[in-house]
Amino acid sequence: MDKTISTPAEAVAAIPDGASVMIGGFGGSGAPLELIKALIDRFKATGSPKNLTVINNNTGNGKVGLAAMIELGMVAKMICSFPRSADPRAFTEAYLAGKIELELVPQGTLAERIRAGGAGIPAFFTPTSYGTDLANGKPTAEFDGRMYVQERWLKADFALVKAELGDALGNLTYRKAARNFGPVMCTAAARTIVQVSKIVECGSIDPEVVVTPGIFVNGVVEVANPAQEEALNRAEESWV
Amino acid sequence: MDKTISTPAEAVAAIPDGASVMIGGFGGSGAPLELIKALIDRFKATGSPKNLTVINNNTGNGKVGLAAMIELGMVAKMICSFPRSADPRAFTEAYLAGKIELELVPQGTLAERIRAGGAGIPAFFTPTSYGTDLANGKPTAEFDGRMYVQERWLKADFALVKAELGDALGNLTYRKAARNFGPVMCTAAARTIVQVSKIVECGSIDPEVVVTPGIFVNGVVEVANPAQEEALNRAEESWV
Amino acid sequence: MSTDIKLSNAQIAWRAAQDIQDGAYVNLGIGFPEMVAKFQPEGRQAIFHTENGVLNFGEAPAAGTEDWDLINAGKKAITLRPGAAFFHHADSFAMVRGGHLDVAILGAYQVAQNGDLANWSTGAGGVPAVGGAMDLVHGAKRVAVITEHVTKKGEPKLLSACTLPLTGVGCVTRVYTSLAVIDIEGGHFVLREKLPSITFDDLQALTGAPLHTDGDVADLIVPEL
């Protein structure tokens, strides 16, 4: 079994219109920019994929990455906790124009819903958002004298994740705080595609330090020296 | 801040009669034998702690470790998934004599209940045990056309865990499959005590390979060359 | 009616192993099902999961070289293959419950025609123990059973309804027995393969619920082992 894929373009080729896509990263840290770029290039060439539901903590920054996907009209709905950034224009304009739907989820609930999706837990109770507008319409229950909100799992058709090392079985390590949503998103998608800085031989990642075991990964593509969103934005790059 | 403790005896000195205690390990792998031995020595010297509720996947093997605690009458109740072993006499005899209570929990539900305890999730739904005797009396609910059982979190007053490396802040690594329940138990107890094979300087565990961040750990005691239950049993050792 | 000719445990395990694809993630129940790992077809390599937090383990180490921190769910010493990973128990059962395993192969006391499985309690008192079986039956994409076709007393283990405490409801999709390979579809036992030496009627007589067919019934052919 060999899960390696040659190019980002090949890695994202199967994502159809209307798919739900988890995209790793917290702001630019951990954003799988080269996979996103391949998706954008495909969209520019073919008009697909569009009408995507994207799950990400944020909604992009500037004119690259997720922000570019939104500005290009590829995204019908965002599920996120914090649709703001240094330069949030792409999302803000689409949202205020009614061109994009927003499901706002508290950050910890977002992470836990994704973790639940991967762990086969269809629903759980959390104190988060109890008594607030974000709990409107959700079941509540009392446990040990305290009130909680019932939240549902979150799964997706695809996950696009950035990691550091990967092997042919899909075992992964991450780099610093770029880990963030990657490990849980890998578990919660029907098909998980990961860009790694380096593909290494099976057995060269110590089994003790594997963060995402390969069982959660379907494809691994090497992107050496991946771009950083912050650097692209400082250079005023645009993918739109 | 320095979480290191000099001796196992000191580490377990505060565990009172009637406490709930999570004990790490899957069979002998990961069993914190030196902490258990200190608890047993204390009980022999003082008659305490007794009437303990112990959470462990199993119920001990032979006449050392958890089996010895049970045979000595220190344990009032076991919460576990598999009260059998190569030599399960200690538990079997106590159970059949009505001297010990048993809460039998499917293994994955046990792990998830502990994880939920540590993660502030008071209840969750799982497909596990639906339609079986182990779901008797538990709420059920349907999600997306499938039936699930509601399970509650599990917390404890203390957790006794075995790890490999530890630093003064309580950051931990584990050794091979001895990891098992350790990381989740560390999160779910009011006070978590860990025996490690070696205490190392803060900063010498790579932040990328920390398995249990120190926030979940209250005390760390060094036990170089810890005993293995399997070896003790083969040598027919008895702590009773 | 004769059960003199039947498959050995090794042969049942061999037959089950033939249905495991290359690269499949597989959990084998403790005891008899562990034997399936020995019979992976040439050119295929499954990746074995054990509940206690290891993916991609290999064979048992030589006696005397065991590391008792490196065991499987049956508490037996194992070795690692390249590309192995360790993880904690909650993550391990996230793999199980989350549907990430391709196949789980378990033993059985009883299997019902609707896929109900009873394999954890004889209901006879003593000390009950469940382990990971109740999680596995609701997690793996395919849950198969390997078992003798009848009990030691000659009573059917494949039944219209289980009489022993259930492990899971409607979870089993294929049963490999000492006499046959039987799918569970639409609430029925569907016979796929049987030993050439046993007639359909004799097999039916040893089975506690109607055996259906859906096209040809193939001969169950296994090597000497």
Add this chain to the structure above:
Amino acid sequence: MSTDIKLSNAQIAWRAAQDIQDGAYVNLGIGFPEMVAKFQPEGRQAIFHTENGVLNFGEAPAAGTEDWDLINAGKKAITLRPGAAFFHHADSFAMVRGGHLDVAILGAYQVAQNGDLANWSTGAGGVPAVGGAMDLVHGAKRVAVITEHVTKKGEPKLLSACTLPLTGVGCVTRVYTSLAVIDIEGGHFVLREKLPSITFDDLQALTGAPLHTDGDVADLIVPEL
């Protein structure tokens, strides 16, 4: 009634920092609360948590030496201290929700006398954004707020009931303002410290719910910063 004399943001942050014990696990909200880290008393070392998966981070790196994979929840570059750890987002919020943080310090639009907090939405349209605030207020053992005592328009931020959308119900236990330190106990604001330059009555006039006292009200004394 005068608000001419009031604490600067740095001074409010300094005061809040005095209540953080050595070894405490602390989450500081993005923006103004981040400033609290600068004012840890001599001899005490808190351990800072950031939602995006880092424990025990330190100060910002020098400009030009940033690693954009190493940021805090405010997306600012950080450094690590010895004994740091990385972990994923679900584990990070297990720390938050599971009650493992000793203190969370947040900003506020409004705080009610029962401890309700509003700090995520002005309710005025635009793009709503919540981040980790709703999790933090229900997780940390102690949830404190640092804030100006009144809005820029001079309206009270400490109220009998919040009028803006809530972040959490009954979650705040202490408020450090530009004029006072106020505990929330039993559904009341209890004044603990106030600037010597303001009278109780003037402070009450700037506060949207009754200020109670419980023993002496100490002088709020902070250094020039």
